[in-house]
Amino acid sequence: MRRLILLTLPVLLAACTQGGDLQGVKTFQNEGGAHQPGRIAYEQTPPAGGAHNPSWQNCGVYDRPLYDEYAVHSLEHxxxxxxxxxxxxxxxxxxxxxxxxxxxxTLLSPHETQTAPLILTAWNAQLEVQDVNDARVKTFLQKYEQGGEAPEIGASCSGAYNGTV
Structure with missing residues (x-):
């Protein structure tokens, strides 16, 4: 009997820690689908949704800042x-x-106007962290990458814009 309890306990604990609310996540109410060329003024920095360029930013790692307008389209995806x-x-x-x-x-890049060490942004959700080792980083990725409120989950994240600021 003790073996059964010991073997099932880790499974129960794992189930309880996944998908819970993340402390510190800010949420927003942006609508999807609004394509707009040119520069756009956003309410959040970095933006967590709203109007965006008709082309999306190719997902990947960038060593230079990205244009918000392309990255927001990737968030929509x-x-x-x-x-x-x-x-x-x-x-x-x-x-x-x-x-x-x-x-x-995922997109990874520096952001020109950012003051926090790290900000994770998904469509209508954002988490600011002070330490890149914060456990919430991986939890945020698990919850929001191809999840959350993104209006076009599954749409491409490659084959479009690859430029930087």
Missing amino acids: GAVWLTYKQGLPTSEVLQLKEVVAGRPY
Whole structure:
């Protein structure tokens, strides 16, 4: 009897820790589908949805800032955008690159106006963290990459715009 309890306990604990609400996540009410060329003024920095360029940003790792308008279109497709403060130590940027390695619906880039060390953004959801090792980083990715409120989950995150600021 004791063996059964010990073997099932880790399964129960794992089930309880997945999918719970993430502390510190801010949510917004942006509508999808509004394509607009040119620069757009957003209410959030980095933006968590709203009007965006007709082309999406190819998901991947970038060493230079991205245009918000293209990245927002990727968010609409279910991507998560990890942005870091310019000047973040190289060792921490390398850690972030490891976190997104093999994840096809992520963007990683510095953000020009960001003051927090790291911000994770999905469509209508955003989490600011002070430490790249924060456990909420992976949990946010699990919850929002191809999930959450993204209006066009499953739409492509490649074959479009690949430029930087």
